[in-house]
Amino acid sequence: MKISITTKLFLAVLATAVLAVVAMGAASRWNFERGFVGYLNEQGVERLDAVLPNAIAAYRQHGSWDFLREGPGPWFEIMRPAPSASGERFEPGRTPPPVSDLTGAMLRIGLLDTDRRVIAGFREVRRGSAERAVVVDGKTVGWVVMAPFQNVSEAGDQRFQQNQARASWVIGGLCVLLAAGIAWWIARVLLAPVKRVAGATHRLAAGDYESRVAVSSNDEVGQLARDFNSLAHTLQRNEQMRREFMADVSHELRTPLGVLHGELEAMEDGVRRLDAQAVRSLQHEVGMLNQLVTDLYDLSLADVGALTYRKTDADLRELLGPGIDAFRERLAAAGLRLELALPAQPLMVFADERRLQQLFSNLVLNSCRYTDAGGVLRIAAREEGGVIAIDLMDSAPGVDAALLPRLFERFFRGEGSRNRASGGAGLGLSICRSIVEAHGGTIEAKASPLGGVWVAVRLPRA
Structure with missing residues (x-):
């Protein structure tokens, strides 16, 4: 049978409270019996010490214990009085005032002669009994003994013990009820957010990526709800990106x-002749298709960390100079002016030269596609604080500030159009980000002071 976490917590807290109450009750009972019996015995010893002077006075008065054999009256006269605050002592023949004995010690005190035979009082003398010698004129004439309590046996004592036990169990029962209420509150109130997170997790696992949990506190449970909402948002965004990716591909x-x-159907129908121009058109489309497949393959390898890199110490100036010069004719054909600023000292990086060439080619081609004719592309490299900084700035048109962080997303193009005449498939900058991150660097898109886009690349120095 499946037991919910609410039931488990309720039973755990309640069982702990019950065990604590039972343990406290048992300990209180044991302590009461031990302590109370000891208290009674201590009170009895005090009463025994109070009787001893009376027994000495009675023996000195009569000269022997024979007067006690005539009946119990004289013994009661010895037992009942106790020294008063005024210093009164036992006087034979005088009726003493009644003295209360709540401990029952008078009934357990007896008198023994010199042969340790019982003369009066309690006759069951046990081992371990408290005794006091009756000494008259330096001679021991007997002993006053008191049998100790072994357990609570008197009716009054038993009633007191029962009342104490009853009060303890009533208090224990109230504690159990209070613990049950607290356990129910914890199980119902504190676990409610956890149950909501569990339910939302179940819906999320079933594919409901819009599932969210209301955050009602700032404690650990509230943090769990916030983390769940963040996870659900990430999964929802990833699912949306996956669908967009499939649609874009x-x-x-x-x-x-x-x-x-x-083109092929037109050639088959005779509408278009198979000449050099038609072949170039077909090759152009095949080249674009091949580039798209290559980019997708590179991105898939980058996602799983399998994109190969052969890193060596390289001078970035030797990569940027010849690499950028190869695009001068294309930039000039697009009506763009190239400004390249490189320092005199080497810019050493630990990198894969082929991948860095791919990085700079993608960035230059991106500017070439999206910069209006008559504009400028400015490229500068320098060492800055232990890193190599490469900045590519182009002129208008620019990109809205809210869209700049998305330039490195797959299939995203700043102009918001799917017109292929203005650009490629939107994968070039995504590949650039993968290459830079694989080299331990960063890449960022900002607004260019020239009116276009400023791509800032930072690579660690070798």
């Missing part, structure tokens, strides 16, 4: 394939 693959299909 389908679109990007469909476009060149559709062009190729249309």
Whole structure:
């Protein structure tokens, strides 16, 4: 049978309280019996010490214990009086005032002669009894003894013990009821947010990525709810990105394939001749399709950490100079002016030269596609605080500040259009981010002072 966490917690707290009450009751009972019996015996010893002077006075008065054999009256006269505050002593023949004996010690005191035979009083003398010698004129003439309590046997004592036990169990029962109420409150109130998180987790596992939990506190349970909401938001965003990724991949693959299909059908129908221009058109579309597949493959390897890097110490100036010069003609054809600023001293990095060439090529091509004719592309590199800083700034048009952090997302293009004439598939900057992060660096897009986009790359110095 499945038991809920609420029931488990309730039973655990209640069982702990019950065990504590039972243990306290048992300990109180044991302590009461031991302590109370000891108290009674102590009171009895005090009464025994009070009787001893009376017994000495009676013996000195009569000269022997024979007067006690005539009847119990003289013994009661010895037992009943106790020294008063005024210093009164036993006087034979005088009726003493009544003295209360709540401990029952008078009934357990006896008198023994010199042969240790019982003369008067309690006749069951036991081992361990308290005794006091009756000494008259330096001679021991007998003993006054008192049998100790072994347990609570008197009716009054038993009633007192029963009342104490009854009061203890009543208090214990109230404690158990209070513990049950607290356990119910904990189980119902404190665990309610946990149960809500558990229910939301179940819905999230079933695919409901919009599931959220209301945060009602700032404690650990509230932090758990906030963490769950953050996780659900991340999963929802990842699921949305996955769907968008599949749609974008389908679109990007469909476009060149559709062009190729249309070109081939036109050639089959005789609408278009198979000449050099048609072949170049087909090769262009195949090249775009091949580039898209290559980019997707690189990104898939980067996601699983399998993108290969062969890093060596390299001078960044030797990579940037020849690499950027290869794009001068293309930039000039697009009506863009190139400004390259490199320092005289080496800029040493520990990197894969081929991957850095791919990084700078993607960044330059991105500026070439999206910068208006008549603009400028400014590239500068320098050493700054132990890192190598590479800045690429282009002129208008720019990108809205809210969209700048998204430039490195897959298939995202700042112009908000799927028109292929203005750019590629939107994977170039995603690949750039993977390459930079694999080298332990950072890449960031900011507004350019020239009116376009400023891409800031920071790589650790070798």
